[in-house]
Amino acid sequence: QKEVEQNSGPLSVPEGAIASLNCTYSDRGSQSFFWYRQYSGKSPELIMSIYSNGDKEDGRFTAQLNKASQYVSLLIRDSQPSDSATYLCAVNMGGGAQKLVFGQGTRLTINP
Amino acid sequence: DAGVIQSPRHEVTEMGQEVTLRCKPISGHNSLFWYRQTMMRGLELLIYFNNNVPIDDSGMPEDRFSAKMPNASFSTLKIQPSEPRDSAVYFCASSFQGGNTEAFFGQGTRLTVV
Numbered sequence: 001q002k003e004v005e006q007n008s009g010p011l012s013v014p015e016g017a018i019a020s021l022n023c024t025y026s027d028r029g030s031q032s033f034f035w036y037r038q039y040s041g042k043s044p045e046l047i048m049s050i051y052s053n054g055d056k057e058d059g060r061f062t063a064q065l066n067k068a069s070q071y072v073s074l075l076i077r078d079s080q081p082s083d084s085a086t087y088l089c090a091v092n093m094g095g096g097a098q099k100l101v102f103g104q105g106t107r108l109t110i111n112p
Numbered sequence: 113d114a115g116v117i118q119s120p121r122h123e124v125t126e127m128g129q130e131v132t133l134r135c136k137p138i139s140g141h142n143s144l145f146w147y148r149q150t151m152m153r154g155l156e157l158l159i160y161f162n163n164n165v166p167i168d169d170s171g172m173p174e175d176r177f178s179a180k181m182p183n184a185s186f187s188t189l190k191i192q193p194s195e196p197r198d199s200a201v202y203f204c205a206s207s208f209q210g211g212n213t214e215a216f217f218g219q220g221t222r223l224t225v226v
Contacts, residue, residue: 032213043203043217044155088155090215098143098209099168104154 003027004091006103015112019076023089023103026070032092033065035074037085038105044088048074079110116218118204124224130192133221136185137206145215146179146189147203155203161187162209194225 006023013019021035032051036044050056050063050072062075072091076083086105093099117136125131137144145160159169161181169179176195181187191198201222207215 034214043220046214046216049214092213098162098207098213099157099160100145100205100207100213100215101157102147102155 002103003093003101004089004103006087006089006106008104008106010107010109012109012111013079015079015081015110017079019079019083019108019110021074021076021087021089021106021108023072023074023091024070025072025089025091027091027093028067028070030067030070030091030093033063033072034090034092034100035061035063035072036088036090036102038088039085044102076108081110081112084108084110116204116206116216118202118218118221120221121219122222122224124226125194127195127225128193129225130190131194131198131223131225133189133191133202133204133223135187135189135204135218137187137204138216139185141206141208142184143207143209143213143215144181144187145205145207146187147205149201149203149220158189191223194223196225199223199225 035048037047038044048063050065056063060077064073086107088105089103119134146158149155158171159179164181179189201220203220205215205217
């Protein structure tokens with residue numbers, strides 16, 4: 001079992017709709033969870049972090065965490081063509097020192 | 113702050129040659145990560161350091177790969193000898209353990225081994 005799993009997509013969503021991205025992780029002791037966005041040819045860019053169960057909203061982005069189900073999600077409301085990118089889920093695995101592990105990424109395309 | 117700085121941005125080398133990739137983390141950060149990204153395998157964690165000490169190198173593919181962090185502001189990833197299958201984008205990232213633990217990436221080094 002991979003430590004962090006995402007559906008690789010591609011996921012295609014019409015402009016203005018809600019894009020939903022999902023991620024599961026294997027280490028029940030994990031405490032920190034992140035979503036990164038990566039445009040083609042660029043480095044990953046942090047867009048959201050979440051540390052406790054529930055929802056966290058930042059503008060058009062909402063991160064959701066359910067530690068019991070070992071599940072993290074990212075919702076993008078009012079999707080824009082500029083949101084087209086690969087979205088990477090990252091989990092800081094449990095333990096005293098950091099081990100930041102990424103999923104394979106989901107390629108998202110927003111269609112005008 | 114200038115962010116995480118990697119050099120070189122691009123490297124083309126012949127099979128069998130030694131390759132050294134360099135990284136300067138964000139000042140004040142005490143954790144440093146080396147990743148490799150390919151289309152097939154995604155973003156793989158190779159090794160990470162905490163307070164300049166290698167903590168987990170289980171992702172290093174084989175003995176041809178080595179990494180060092182001689183001080184808080186510099187790290188290297190070396191491949192010797194290089195092979196065509198090492199061609200990938202190598203990213204360095206840093207974070208502050210004890211804070212929000214958010215990691216920030218450098219621009220990456222695109223390595224091509226011919």
